[in-house]
Amino acid sequence: xxxxxxxxxxxxxxxxxxxxxxxxxxxxxxxDMMSDVLAYVKDQAVLLTGLVNAQVIRTAQMxxxxxxxxxxxxxxxxxxxxxxxxxxxxxxxxxxRMYEACGLLYASGLGNGAGA
Amino acid sequence: MSEEALRFHFDVDGDDFTSAGQASVQVKKLLxxxxxxxxxxxxxxxxxxxxxxxMVIHAGGGxxxxxxxxxxxxxxxxxxGPGIPNIAQAMQEGYSTAPDNxxxxxxxxxxxxxxxxxxxxxxxxxxxxxxxxxxxxxxDL
Ligand SMILES: Nc1ncnc2c1ncn2[C@@H]1O[C@H](COP(=O)(O)OP(=O)(O)OP(=O)(O)O)[C@@H](O)[C@H]1O
Ligand SMILES: [Mg+2]
Numbered sequence: 242x243x244x245x246x247x248x249x250x251x252x253x254x255x256x257x258x259x260x261x262x263x264x265x266x267x268x269x270x271x272x273d274m275m276s277d278v279l280a281y282v283k284d285q286a287v288l289l290t291g292l293v294n295a296q297v298i299r300t301a302q303m304x305x306x307x308x309x310x311x312x313x314x315x316x317x318x319x320x321x322x323x324x325x326x327x328x329x330x331x332x333x334x335x336x337x338r339m340y341e342a343c344g345l346l347y348a349s350g351l352g353n354g355a356g357a
Numbered sequence: 358m359s360e361e362a363l364r365f366h367f368d369v370d371g372d373d374f375t376s377a378g379q380a381s382v383q384v385k386k387l388l389x390x391x392x393x394x395x396x397x398x399x400x401x402x403x404x405x406x407x408x409x410x411x412m413v414i415h416a417g418g419g420x421x422x423x424x425x426x427x428x429x430x431x432x433x434x435x436x437x438g439p440g441i442p443n444i445a446q447a448m449q450e451g452y453s454t455a456p457d458n459x460x461x462x463x464x465x466x467x468x469x470x471x472x473x474x475x476x477x478x479x480x481x482x483x484x485x486x487x488x489x490x491x492x493x494x495x496x497d498l
Binding site for chain 2: 273274277279280290292294295296299300302304320328
């Protein structure tokens, strides 16, 4: 799935990384605990989260993720946008809640990368 | 014949949660420039990032030294924090003394130390109560 489709499925607002919309991603994960993302995630390219602080971007960067979606209309701070820009990470924000956002993406064919 | 090891030093500010992880980001860039494999880079990045966050959350900051030689990347994290009273307990998944405010920042699941061990080929913790902690991790190339 292209990042563009994620934006469409979630009716998300683009924040930064418009130029990466045609990048291909194969799996995603959702969590508000960066500890868990660092411990359990493997090769997921997209992070859905309701957490807003700079460590969300650094965690994504350390895990080589390329897109972060903020749920429940959360908006990243200017610092976070700058960090994401430097790291080449696309940011977007959706009104949908975590459960629905994950469900919609999963139903559209974006799995969690397990047993694929 | 053998090339000299490359050494990098970073100070990790303990007063600023926002800047935690900056050293790990820089190391990631440096390793990429050195042409290290993506797998090794990711393992080093995650292990060092967890360690850096720990120094900020639990020890009021510290220092990070990264040594790259022909065979491995070695990360040495040194702090002058409270020390770890029971290392075996701290190494258990889920054990955390992090306060609620840390948890609301997305950390404090007690996964960092076991994660650091899992992602590296060797890890050693030396800790003195009231004096500090030194964690040495090695990822083989
Ligand atoms: N540098 C340190 N100085 C003092 N205590 C530490 C240090 N690093 C870890 N600890 C202690 O070990 C415990 C376990 O650390 P670990 O990194 O596994 O979990 P955590 O930091 O509490 O949560 P998480 O890493 O999942 O965000 C900590 O809660 C803390 O009590
Ligand atoms: Mg930790």
